[in-house]
Amino acid sequence: MRVTQSVVKTLREAPAGAELPSHIFLLRGGYVKQLASGLYSIMPFGKRILQKIEVVIREEMNRIDGQEVELPLSQPAELWQESGRYTAVGSELLRFKDRTEHPMVLAMTHEEAVTDMARHYLSSYKQLPFMVYQFQLKFRDEPRSRGGLVRVREFTMKDGYSFHRTDEDLDAYYQRVYTAYERIFQRVGIRPVVVKSDTGIMGGKLAHEFMLETGHGEDYLILARDGSYAANQEIAEFHRETVPESPLPVEKVATPGYKTIEDVSGFLSVDAKKTMKVVLYETEHAKRKTLVMVALRGDLEAGEIKIRNYLKVPWLLPAQDDFIRSFGIVPGYASPVGIAERSDLLILSDLSIAEGNNFVAGANEEGFHLRHVNFRRDFQTPHCGDFAKAVSGHKSPDGKAELHAVRGIEIGNIFKLGTKFSESMNCAYLDESGQHKIPIMGCYGIGVGRLMAAVVENSHDDFGPIWPEEITPFHVHLVAIGKEPEVVEACEKLQAEWDAAGFEVLFDDRDERPGVKFKDADLWGVPVRVAVGKKTLAEGCVEWKLRKDKEHTVVPLSSTSDRLKSHYRK
RNA sequence: CGGGACUUAGCUCAGCCUGGUAGAGCAUCUGCUUUGGGAGCAGAGGGCCGCAUGUUCGAAUCAUGUAGUCCCGACCA
Numbered sequence: 001m002r003v004t005q006s007v008v009k010t011l012r013e014a015p016a017g018a019e020l021p022s023h024i025f026l027l028r029g030g031y032v033k034q035l036a037s038g039l040y041s042i043m044p045f046g047k048r049i050l051q052k053i054e055v056v057i058r059e060e061m062n063r064i065d066g067q068e069v070e071l072p073l074s075q076p077a078e079l080w081q082e083s084g085r086y087t088a089v090g091s092e093l094l095r096f097k098d099r100t101e102h103p104m105v106l107a108m109t110h111e112e113a114v115t116d117m118a119r120h121y122l123s124s125y126k127q128l129p130f131m132v133y134q135f136q137l138k139f140r141d142e143p144r145s146r147g148g149l150v151r152v153r154e155f156t157m158k159d160g161y162s163f164h165r166t167d168e169d170l171d172a173y174y175q176r177v178y179t180a181y182e183r184i185f186q187r188v189g190i191r192p193v194v195v196k197s198d199t200g201i202m203g204g205k206l207a208h209e210f211m212l213e214t215g216h217g218e219d220y221l222i223l224a225r226d227g228s229y230a231a232n233q234e235i236a237e238f239h240r241e242t243v244p245e246s247p248l249p250v251e252k253v254a255t256p257g258y259k260t261i262e263d264v265s266g267f268l269s270v271d272a273k274k275t276m277k278v279v280l281y282e283t284e285h286a287k288r289k290t291l292v293m294v295a296l297r298g299d300l301e302a303g304e305i306k307i308r309n310y311l312k313v314p315w316l317l318p319a320q321d322d323f324i325r326s327f328g329i330v331p332g333y334a335s336p337v338g339i340a341e342r343s344d345l346l347i348l349s350d351l352s353i354a355e356g357n358n359f360v361a362g363a364n365e366e367g368f369h370l371r372h373v374n375f376r377r378d379f380q381t382p383h384c385g386d387f388a389k390a391v392s393g394h395k396s397p398d399g400k401a402e403l404h405a406v407r408g409i410e411i412g413n414i415f416k417l418g419t420k421f422s423e424s425m426n427c428a429y430l431d432e433s434g435q436h437k438i439p440i441m442g443c444y445g446i447g448v449g450r451l452m453a454a455v456v457e458n459s460h461d462d463f464g465p466i467w468p469e470e471i472t473p474f475h476v477h478l479v480a481i482g483k484e485p486e487v488v489e490a491c492e493k494l495q496a497e498w499d500a501a502g503f504e505v506l507f508d509d510r511d512e513r514p515g516v517k518f519k520d521a522d523l524w525g526v527p528v529r530v531a532v533g534k535k536t537l538a539e540g541c542v543e544w545k546l547r548k549d550k551e552h553t554v555v556p557l558s559s560t561s562d563r564l565k566s567h568y569r570k
Numbered sequence: 571c572g573g574g575a576c577u578u579a580g581c582u583c584a585g586c587c588u589g590g591u592a593g594a595g596c597a598u599c600u601g602c603u604u605u606g607g608g609a610g611c612a613g614a615g616g617g618c619c620g621c622a623u624g625u626u627c628g629a630a631u632c633a634u635g636u637a638g639u640c641c642c643g644a645c646c647a
Binding site for chain 2: 009010011012013014015016017018019034036037085088089090092093108109111140142143144146151199218315317415443463481482483512513514515516517518519520521522531533535543
């Protein structure tokens with residue numbers, strides 16, 4: 001490919017708003033062009049990379065017996081009503097009507113479509129297990145797209161779905177996918193951190209996310225430094241250290257105007273760890289507006305995902321003061337002491353409170369707190385569990401390792417779905433004894449464009465991306481220095497020779513100064529750069545430079561094909 | 571959905587405070603010169619100053635509204 005014939009334009013400066021290295025370089029290198037918020041046009045160089053990423057993923061999916069399919073992007077709403085997601089998912093699901101006023105959606109994932117396919121195909125246990133996968137657009141009407149290609153509204157995803165007779169069979173296959181994912185990420189040069197992740201309110205038993213650790217990530221991961229623990233912060237567990245004390249009598253103290261944990265602990269000279277924080281949410285539980293009171297140790301923060309998962313509710317909002325007061329609870333001095341659970345008032349107690357003693361808690365009276373509040377003696381609730389957020393400095397659940405929080409980009413996920421979709425959508429088969437059985441499903445996703453962005457985050461310098469050999473848009477970047485006939489002729493001969501040897505050659509034949517070409521070479525990130533200039537050519541030599549190295553070497557022109565072969569191990 | 575900012579040439583931005591009809595650098599086109607890390611000179615093309623309404627003799631500039639974009643947070647099967 002000649003640069004003069006390529007549909008590519010580089011930018012000297014980053015467009016306003018681009019902050020992540022991947023965003024800046026993908027725009028500056030002419031790989032992608034933003035069309036609107038969260039919508040990107042992929043230009044030829046970007047498309048070449050995406051296609052190669054798809055090749056890598058396809059090879060690894062086929063290796064674990066996946067079969068490629070393609071499922072529609074636009075789907076009738078009925079399909080989503082069957083699974084229950086039509087109402088369970090919010091505005092992220094784009095709903096529209098077709099020409100005949102039929103309600104439709106743009107798929108955000110393809111569980112419904114694949115389950116529909118499976119229920120028509122599947123009739124006998126003899127057909128199980130199987131896995132199908134596709135590369136297909138997803139549309140998610142993100143409330144906030146950001147970070148260039150990291151979080152977009154429309155994107156191509158590799159999504160795979162497996163069907164099994166037993167949990168054991170799913171477990172075994174899940175492990176194979178896990179291994180396939182490790183191979184995929186290794187081939188694009190990424191060493192992911194694998195964390196346990198939230199399975200959401202749609203059900204499912206176990207899920208892992210493959211994360212690229214990067215300061216620019218949008219997820220927070222909780223990791224043990226010794227590798228013994230890794231989880232998404234949303235669900236990360238931790239060990240609560242408590243020193244048992246004997247309960248002391250409750251004592252009411254005046255704390256005029258002191259409402260926050262910081263104020264109260266300062267005023268009463270007690271450690272925040274000896275205070276009780278009460279966080280109040282409102283939600284819809286059992287079909288009515290419900291107040292959720294969560295009691296935590298003062299130094300902890302509420303873990304909203306944990307609370308939502310415990311209550312099996314899709315959302316929590318900070319409770320309004322009026323609503324709080326209607327239960328006799330006083331904002332700023334709130335406490336579960338003296339408050340009884342009702343059908344529309346749930347009291348949750350974090351383990352830190354249940355296992356500790358003698359907390360300073362609100363008195364539900366303006367200007368007063370209580371000393372020495374103890375769980376069970378002073379208040380009770382059956383809802384006792386892990387409702388706090390793990391942060392840096394906490395101990396891992398076994399109490400042995402220190403945890404720390406890092407940011408990461410999710411580049412893949414695997415999920416034991418269970419029978420959520422197969423059951424609601426009547427996907428069944430007959431077993432040996434003629435009994436109807438529901439297949440157990442797993443699903444497995446990788447965002448292709450996001451992975452390209454993640455590769456740049458993972459592999460770049462100050463001047464541009466450094467593409468891994470497996471997914472580079474070209475194998476070798478041939479740069480003509482000057483336009484002397486002998487230089488042009490030598491370049492054309494080299495291009496033809498390398499083409500014939502099966503290498504993808506990018507030939508910069510532009511009438512540009514060397515500096516311009518070298519800057520662009522850095523933005524295009526091709527692993528091998530060969531520069532042909534008059535001086536070295538007179539000695540039968542060219543310049544050989546690897547993108548990852550700073551310096552070039554002068555090598556015989558005749559050796560370049562062999563060098564390429566050995567570089568690419570062909 | 572909250573909080574903040576921005577919107578002027580293909581890109582990055584100045585001009586706005588103090589109203590008088592549009593600027594720079596880069597990019598593009600022409601010519602010359604130059605040729606090893608985004609050269610120089612001369613010339614040319616390119617603008618509903620996001621949109622709407624208002625104030626004014628006159629609005630890129632002031633006011634109100636609205637849309638788009640970006641950042642932080644919420645949300646994220």
